[in-house]
Amino acid sequence: MDPVASSSRLDDQEEEEEEVLVEDEQVLVEEQELDLPEGMNPEGFSGPTEKFVKPLTREALAAFQAAQNRAGVIYxxxxxxxMRPTKVRHLxxxxxxxxxxxxxxxxAxxxxLRRKYTSTKKAHFTEGWVEFKDKKVARSVAEMLNAQPIGGKKGTRWRDDVWTMKYLPKFKWSMLTEQVAHEAAVHTAKLRVELAQSRAEQRDYLKNVELARVLDKRAEKKREKGEVMQLKERPPKRKRPKDDDGDGDTGERKSKKPPIEDSGVREAQMSSVLSSIF
Incomplete structure (x- = not known):
């Protein structure tokens, strides 16, 4: 084999790889320069190749609203x-x-896990939305390509893959941006709550560690002095003594009561009093 020919082939392959890398970097720069709503990842977005910034007028606003009403979105x-957004746009x-x-x-x-256990390091995408300028075209494309192979030249990477898409009636791009922004806000709120809980748990743990350190230090000082730390026992509660026989204060109090007199003696006393009066 001719070494000159092999070296030239290697040089050609290196030049092609450098051109592909440069094109990918340019695409990324163009995508990052776009003004995306909150929560949308620039790597997953592919807008029009040309970007015009003009002052907004009433006619332009009306035309924009009419274009939005005519547009259709497929899922x-x-x-x-x-497969990246630029490839989906191309297809x-x-x-x-x-x-x-x-x-x-x-x-995430x-x-x-995929980057850890596989050799592919590029970002993968799970689902997507494509906006067509005409909703009739979007509906026909979804009906025509759903459950159909992607196709392409022989040896193409995605030739045998199958499209799974659906037309979304009455769905506009603004709804998608609101949904993505809402999901991003919910995710941020969950992260904030989890971080607050972890901080509280960490603070309690450090507090317990510091308390244990102080107690160990006190116990060490006691051992050095030859003393033994003992927990003070609380004195038991006193209970009033109860006599089984019923004697005691109650018996004495009962004994102090005047005895009950006989009924005959009481009648004699009453008669003597009445006789003295009359």
Missing amino acids: ISRIPPG MSAYGEVGRVYLQQED KRAY
């Missing part, structure tokens, strides 16, 4: 592994004019 429930553009494309990135925990 893709599964994104093939490794969908063959069937109609595409507005915006957003792909939801996979869960799942991405960490």
